[in-house]
Ligand SMILES: Nc1nc2c(c(=O)[nH]1)N[C@H]1C(S)=C(S)[C@@H](COP(=O)(O)OP(=O)(O)OC[C@H]3O[C@@H](n4cnc5c(N)ncnc54)[C@H](O)[C@@H]3O)O[C@H]1N2
């Protein structure tokens with residue numbers, strides 16, 4: 001049997017990051033920058049007011065109250081035609097350019113709010129509520145390095161430095177296909193022996209959580225020609241395909257049957273629980289395909305351990321898995337020798353320390369315990385026993 005590390009290495013060795021392309025700003029949400037973004041101008045581009053009030057000369061505020069004539073208004077967006085000198089004030093709005101000659105801003109609350117002349121009750125030194133040109137970003141600064149995942153603040157930053165398009169690596173389009181004669185769509189009636197397809201919904205969501213673009217394909221039954229037809233079809237629109245089911249030792253294990261022949265996909269037993277039967281390859285020599293086991297918990301754990309790092313690699317990011325913490329386990333644990341075990345668990349953080357409690361239900365069909373968990377305890381291959389109070393590694397599940 002392969003170890004988890006060996007299987008992951010074998011998967012990653014066959015993947016190359018997706019080519020970068022130019023995308024409009026909003027479309028690029030969730031993609032990864034393939035170029036550094038530099039600021040063509042400083043931000044703010046000009047000295048401006050942080051408050052609605054009056055632009056004045058600080059030297060006029062030595063004795064208070066003081067009354068000054070108001071020479072005019074400056075609003076945000078004004079081209080800055082107004083200037084003042086000592087003895088004068090300009091009414092100014094937040095974001096408006098500082099008038100020439102003014103060196104400080106007095107908020108309207110510290111004044112009588114006059115339009116023709118203003119009486120100022122409270123003073124301030126030069127620079128009060130003035131936002132200086134370049135105090136946020138300087139022209140020429142790299143504001144977003146290549147390899148940044150574009151979330152809301154990063155898109156805002158790109159827009160703030162005037163970018164309408166960015167060179168990015170797109171979110172990999174990942175199509176999830178469940179297989180099995182027993183499957184039916186949620187919302188329909190079940191006959192005895194049937195179950196609702198949960199894997200495709202779970203994994204499509206997991207893809208999105210991992211930065212990919214998930215698409216759920218309607219499930220197919222245990223029919224080799226139907227599976228082959230759907231897979232052929234998916235080649236045109238998927239960067240990655242994930243199947244679930246049909247890969248163990250049963251006589252209806254149709255995914256294995258369809259993909260074993262061509263040599264594109266290798267089926268392996270990996271020394272892990274859950275998730276032992278794994279398949280991976282390049283369909284038609286080009287499209288990565290993961291054939292994950294059908295048991296829902298096995299499929300989910302396999303996704304987090306193998307598919308998540310692969311999706312990151314495709315986006316040119318380090319092929320990392322879920323974040324890991326060390327926690328004190330509240331219960332004694334046992335594990336078969338030579339198998340890496342992933343136990344569904346509840347992770348808590350109190351007084352600066354993580355504790356973790358394994359779920360009592362650890363079957364690979366037991367979705368209840370998975371849905372209730374926020375962590376996976378990882379027991380390495382060589383560990384067969386861990387007494388209560390042991391320090392264990394825990395993968396934090398996306399929330
Ligand atoms: N003789 C052996 N039998 C099994 C072995 C083995 O080594 N020798 N391995 C077991 C392990 S471990 C796993 S994991 C499963 C993997 O089986 P398959 O990938 O072939 O999956 P299926 O047989 O199609 O289904 C397994 C199980 O999961 C349910 N399932 C399948 N798809 C879905 C879905 N989309 N949504 C919800 N549930 C699904 C299915 O009904 C089965 O109960 O094989 C063991 N057997």
Ligand code: MOO
Pocket residue numbers: 272273274275276277293295298299364
């Ligand atoms: O490996 Mo199976 O994935 O244990 O249930």
